[in-house]
Amino acid sequence: MSDIRIYNTLSKTKEPFVPLRPPAVGIYLCGPTVYAEAHIGHMVGPVIFDTIKRYLTYCGYHVTWVVNITDVDDKLIAKSHQRGVPMSQIAVEMTADYLANLKELGVNQIDYMPRATDHMSQIISFIESLEKRGYAYASQGDVFFEVAKDPSYGELSNRTTDQQQGEGGEAAARKRSPSDFALWKSAKPGEPAWDSPWGRGRPGWHIECSAMSHHLLGETFDIHGGGLDLMFPHHENERAQSSCCHNAPMVKYWMHNGLMRAGSKGKVGGKGDRESSAESVAELAESKISRSKGGGGLAELIRKQTGERLRFFLLRTHYRSTIIFNDETLSEAGTSLEAFYRLLARFQEITGQSFYDLPVPQTADAALQRIQDANSETLKPFLAERERFLASMSDDFNTGAAISVLFDMLRGLNRHIDQHALGKEAGPSDPGLTTLIDAVAILRELTGILGLFLKAPPQAIGSDDAGESALPHALMEILMDLRKTARANKDFATSDAIRDRLSSLGIALLDKKDGTTWERTK
RNA sequence: GGCGACGUGGCCAAGCGGCUAAGGCAUCGGAUUGCAAAUCCGACAUCCCGGGUUCGAAUCCCGGCGUCGCCUCCA
Secondary structure, eight states: OOEEEEEEEETTTEEEOOBTTTTEEEEEEEBBBBSOOOOOGGGGHHHHHHHHEEEEETTTOOOEEEEEEOOOOHHHHHHHHTSSSSSSHHOOOHHHHHHHHHHTOOOOOOOBBBBBGGGOOOOOOOHHHHHHTTTTTEEEEEEEEEGOOOOOTTTTTTTOGGGGOOOOOOGGGOOSSTTTTTEEEOOOOSSSSSTTTTOOOOEEETTHHHHHHHHHHHHSEEEEEEEEGGGIIHHHHHHHHHHEEEEESSSSEEEEOEEEEEEEOOOOOOOOOOOTTHHTTGGGHHHHHHHHTOOOHHHHHHHHOOOOOOOOHHHHHHSSOOOEHHHHHHHHHHHHHHHHOOOOOHHHHHHOOOGSSSOOOOOHHHHHHHHTTTHHHHHHHHHHHHHHHHHHHHBBBOOHHHHHHHHHHHHHHHHHHHHHHTTTTTOTTTTHHHHHHHHHHHHHHHHHHHHHSSSSOOOOOOSTTTTHHHHHHHHHHHHHHHHHHHHHTHHHHHHHHHHHHHHTEEEEEEOOOOEEEEEEEO
């Protein structure tokens, strides 16, 4: 279980995962600057790292996962002036939005979410330390990091300083070199500011991550993650600040997730964007266009799709790949999820036990104990699938490959139920039943690693819809009774009419061996 | 212009030099069903193009074409 390999952006290769201080593992993920509502693209990192933490924990590691909240920044200040409300109020609102979205997507593994404004003293002393060591210089109230002093600058993003334009504008005049970047910015009138040795001001963009990761995870920690777009300048600058301040590497493994893209995949021959793609998803607020318009929409998307659907959608693709986001790929993810919900309902029908009440093994060791007690012969195919799943996860957290194994298990379980004709009347002595229960326990174990099916979805498939008032149920009983009589009399015209008319109301009737059930389809 | 990623069946997507190129969606057969739905069985790609390396390449190298990203707002 320990042969995990991770793709390290710094070395551009997959490396064996060997933590610095096992079993402890420290992970820092760059969180949002809370100046606007989150969009679906912001969830890629949190979902994959939530899954990574679950898997590392499963493998026996003790993970500390930090996601920062940057709540002081130029964009926040601009927004504050624009709306005429304090910056802190915007930050509080947008942080709440972010947290609510994380919760919906099942991201609940985060240990610390430090805010930049709560760590001013750490930030200031970090800058002081850099200044003392000769890596930073003050200039008219600002403090800059002197890039030329760091020989390894540019190694992460693979670029040389002379390629860079540097931040232009009025700050350029106070810098020794265009590629130097601000650690501290002096306050202009009307801007939020904190006292510092250099006068009142606020931190530059990158320093909060260096200061807070140091504060919570130490000088060198295991994994630093973020979107590919943060590699430069953000991560390059963080790395420079931290390694120069501590004279030690900041991070052992740099991980960068791919970005999300609207529309369809580009195709040879130039017919990349099919008519429907680009526009139909513009409203979904993951493109730059809609972002600049300030269109939120993740909360609404969650309402339409459910958080689990989105989580599954994100996990279908390997984290380093570009995720193609459009109506089609999204609904496709939903369609395939339904098959799992049906299987889980089937399981409950047969065993009388809810899948969601089954224990989720927190570690591989705990799971193995259970498996050793089970009948290994009939369980063999499922155990082989379990191995394939874990091998995929260990290979740079290949959730896409792992999910494909889940589909194989899905088919295997349905086949098993069909072949053994397992139904409500299956007795506890039925040999097929014990295998089913053991195999489903494995499914529980594996889906738990991905953070899927942890609790029953809001609208459970099946007729026992929680929260449904009594009257619709009673009415449905009447209709189904009438239809039952019609079918018994071979009056299929009537029975089909009932089904068709209900169908147009969004209610599906499903005839099964031991009776008819109904469910809402929209 | 500089740096980088990618191009696998109708769509999405694994694959990281060697079993019959995973899996999902869609489609088409079959089983089941009064008919459907669900479920199961089966069918469906030689991997953008052209060279090269190799006994052997979707996988490595070179050259095209195409798509996308970064180059101080970006997850």
